[in-house]
Amino acid sequence: MSDATGVLSANLAPEQAMTPEARVAGAMKGFAQEVGALSAFRLDSCIHCGICADACHFYIATEDPQYTPIWKVEPFKQAYKREASPFAPLYRLLGLKREVTADQLAQWQHLLFDSCNMCGRCSLICPMGIDVSALIEQARHAMFDAGLAPKELYQKAACQQATGQPEASAEPYRKQLLAIGTRSGVAIPLDKPDAEIMLCVPRTDIEQYPSAVAALARVMQHLGSSCTFRSDGLVAENYGYYAGGKSWQRDISLRLIEQAIACKAKTLLVPECGHAYTALRWEAADLYGKPLPFKVRHVTEFLADELQAGRLRLTQAASGKTTFHDPCQLVRKGGVNDAPRTLMKAMGIELNELKNHGGFSFCCGGGGGVLDIERAAPLRYRTMENKLREIDDTGAGTFLTSCSDCRRTFDDARTHFNWNKTPQSLLELVASNLSGAEKRT
Ligand code: SF4
Ligand code: SF4
Numbered sequence: 448m449s450d451a452t453g454v455l456s457a458n459l460a461p462e463q464a465m466t467p468e469a470r471v472a473g474a475m476k477g478f479a480q481e482v483g484a485l486s487a488f489r490l491d492s493c494i495h496c497g498i499c500a501d502a503c504h505f506y507i508a509t510e511d512p513q514y515t516p517i518w519k520v521e522p523f524k525q526a527y528k529r530e531a532s533p534f535a536p537l538y539r540l541l542g543l544k545r546e547v548t549a550d551q552l553a554q555w556q557h558l559l560f561d562s563c564n565m566c567g568r569c570s571l572i573c574p575m576g577i578d579v580s581a582l583i584e585q586a587r588h589a590m591f592d593a594g595l596a597p598k599e600l601y602q603k604a605a606c607q608q609a610t611g612q613p614e615a616s617a618e619p620y621r622k623q624l625l626a627i628g629t630r631s632g633v634a635i636p637l638d639k640p641d642a643e644i645m646l647c648v649p650r651t652d653i654e655q656y657p658s659a660v661a662a663l664a665r666v667m668q669h670l671g672s673s674c675t676f677r678s679d680g681l682v683a684e685n686y687g688y689y690a691g692g693k694s695w696q697r698d699i700s701l702r703l704i705e706q707a708i709a710c711k712a713k714t715l716l717v718p719e720c721g722h723a724y725t726a727l728r729w730e731a732a733d734l735y736g737k738p739l740p741f742k743v744r745h746v747t748e749f750l751a752d753e754l755q756a757g758r759l760r761l762t763q764a765a766s767g768k769t770t771f772h773d774p775c776q777l778v779r780k781g782g783v784n785d786a787p788r789t790l791m792k793a794m795g796i797e798l799n800e801l802k803n804h805g806g807f808s809f810c811c812g813g814g815g816g817v818l819d820i821e822r823a824a825p826l827r828y829r830t831m832e833n834k835l836r837e838i839d840d841t842g843a844g845t846f847l848t849s850c851s852d853c854r855r856t857f858d859d860a861r862t863h864f865n866w867n868k869t870p871q872s873l874l875e876l877v878a879s880n881l882s883g884a885e886k887r888t
Contacts, residue, residue, distance in 0.1 A: 457553040458822055460598040462605070467549030470593040474552055475530075477592030478523045481585040482531065489582055490527050492575045493517055499569040499579055504809050505562045508830045516569035516579040519558040520586045522547045552593055559586050560597045561823035564814035565722075566775035571806065587691030596690040599819045604686035608695040611679065611702055613650055613686050621678045623653050624660065631661035634668060639675035645712035645741075646676045647683040647703060649720040651851040655858075659851060662878035663718055663746065669881045670758055674716070680706030683723035684852075688730070689816030697734035700726060707741050714742045716749055719874050721776030721850040722814065728781060745777060746874055747849050751786035754793055760882035764794040770801055770843035771873070772834075772857070773808040774850035787849050787873055794880050799841040809834050811848075813856030831860050838868060849873045 465473070482490075497515060500506040505514040512518065529535060529544035538544045565587075567580040590596060596604070603613035612620055621637070628635035636642070646667070652659040667674050680703040687696030707715045717724045728743040744752075753759035771791065777783040784805050791798055803809050812831040817823050838846055846868045848854055857870035 457556050457595055458597045458599075458820070459594070460601050463594040463596070463598070463601060465594040470549040470552060470595065471547060474522075474547070474589045474593035474595070475526055477589035478526060478585065479531075481588055482527060486582065486585060487527065487531070489577045490520075490524050491532065492577055493524075494575060496574065499573050499577075502568045502572040504568075504812070504830045504833060505826070508833060509826075513558060514562055516563075516583070517577070519555070519563055520579070520582045522551055522555050523582070523586050523589060549593075552590065552595055555586075556590065556595050556597060559583060559590055560600070560815075561817065561820055562826060564775065564810040564812065564817055566810035566814055567779045568775070568807070568809065571779065584691075588693050589691075591691035591693070596692065597816075597820045599821060600686060600690035600816045601692075603819065604690040604692050604695050604699075607682065607684075607686045608692075608698050611682060613682070613684065617650075617654070620648070620650065620653050620681050623657075624648065624676060624681065627653070627657040627660045628664060630657070631665075633661050633664045635664050636667070636675045638678055640710060642673050642675040642710045642712055644672055644674035644714045644716050645680070645703075645707040645710055646674050646716050647718060647723070648676065648681055649683045649718055649723065649851045651684070651720070651855050652718065655855060656851055656872065659719060659872045659875055662872065662875040665878045666750070666759075666874070666881065669878075670753060675710055677706035677710060683718055683720045683727075685723060685726040686816070688722060688726045689819070693734070696726065696730070700731040700734055703727065704731060704735055704739060707739075712741050714744055714749070715739075717743060717745045719746060719849050719851045719854075719872055721774035721852065724783075725776040725780050745781065745783055745786070745849075747777070747786040747790060748783055750874075750877060751789045754789060759877075761790070761793045761877065762880045762882050764796055764876055764880050766794075766796055766845040766847075766876065768799055768841075768843045769796050769845040769847060770799045770838060770841040771804070772801070772811060772838070772846070772848040772853055772870070773805055774848060774853050775808065775810045775814055777849065778808060779806050787847075790873060790877055791847070794876065799843045801837045801841060803837065809837070811850075811853040811856040813852055813859070818852060818856050818859070827856075828860070828863055831856075835860060835864065835866060845871065847871050847873045847876065
């Protein structure tokens with residue numbers, strides 16, 4: 448049975464109402480725009496070996512074949528084979544691939560959004576070298592064009608595109624940022640006309656981890672860096688990216704790009720936020736249409752460079768046996784593997800690596816916007832159990848990460864499972880161990 452919008456039980460906002468025909472047309476148009484030679488090659492190369500399933504924590508946790516990564520793009524593979532592949536006439540003649548329907552697309556909302564973190568682990572393992580995660584990202588674009596992005600992501604993306612903040616009700620982040628500086632006794636550089644480095648901040652830190660915001664300001668002050676936040680380009684996250692809304696993703700990235708250009712920054716420093724790093728480092732130039740006139744660096748990369756240049760000096764941290772969660776977007780998509788370990792080593796930390804660490808690390812479970820999708824929570828918790836077990840198995844008392852959304856996901860698990868670990872920020876630990884600075888706990 449279909450609902451008033453012509454789809455089965457999709458999680459939609461009222462603004463996403465559309466006829467079934469318009470949904471299919473939107474999805475097909477969106478997907479056709481995405482499928483270039485590389486994607487066609489990827490779709491044609493799959494040998495159906497199923498190995499990607501063994502990389503995906505949603506499949507591992509459930510053993511449900513619907514969570515096989517390549518199956519998540521099936522409606523689009525079906526459309527490609529039927530309409531555009533070299534054997535398309537044969538597929539149509541023999542009825543081997545059916546036409547995609549609005550109900551089918553709506554059912555795939557769960558597979559493309561609720562049960563994919565866009566973590567890229569499947570892409571790493573495919574013997575044919577298919578970047579499955581990139582196909583899923585393209586399929587999300589088509590789902591957005593079909594009005595089928597989950598309502599939580601759609602609404603936050605719409606709000607961020609229009610106002611710069613993902614929540615209309617939140618107190619202006621500019622005000623909150625300055626208040627954090629006052630409470631923490633640290634100067635917040637804001638709206639300087641010229642700066643070498645432009646800073647931005649995860650909304651997660653503004654709302655949930657103000658100590659991480661203060662840590663960033665404190666470290667930059669300690670280094671004597673020429674830097675500034677900009678009121679009109681503050682938020683690091685990109686909900687357009689999560690929702691699959693490519694033009695919104697571009698608009699949201701443009702806010703930061705234009706502000707970095709306005710203050711003549713040579714570096715845009717991405718704070719502890721993994722998906723912000725992917726959106727800015729790897730996708731922003733493409734959406735901007737030309738190379739960015741500044742570097743994009745994650746804060747851990749920046750600090751590791753400062754350490755190696757001798758400008759950052761750290762004291763020994765009393766953190767005891769420690770383990771570290773590598774955020775997927777940093778380590779797998781960005782190759783930021785050594786920087787956090789260099790910083791931990793400089794603080795004398797005894798690092799007990801997770802069984803799957805570095806490039807093979809499992810996602811926290813909340814990435815790709817999954818943490819914000821309410822109905823995805825039961826499956827997310829099920830998926831996380833393996834990760835929490837890995838962390839427990841290290842025997843470490845201190846658990847660090849360098850992405851505030853990973854931190855929020857683990858914090859949420861702490862409450863849900865009554866788990867005894869508190870995820871901590873690597874940046875905050877660095878800020879507490881600045882050589883020559885007053886020791887902070
Ligand atoms: S591992 Fe690669 S080739 Fe095998 S099913 Fe998955 S996408 Fe297809
Ligand atoms: S990107 Fe990650 S979560 Fe998504 S299908 Fe691949 S392994 Fe699974």
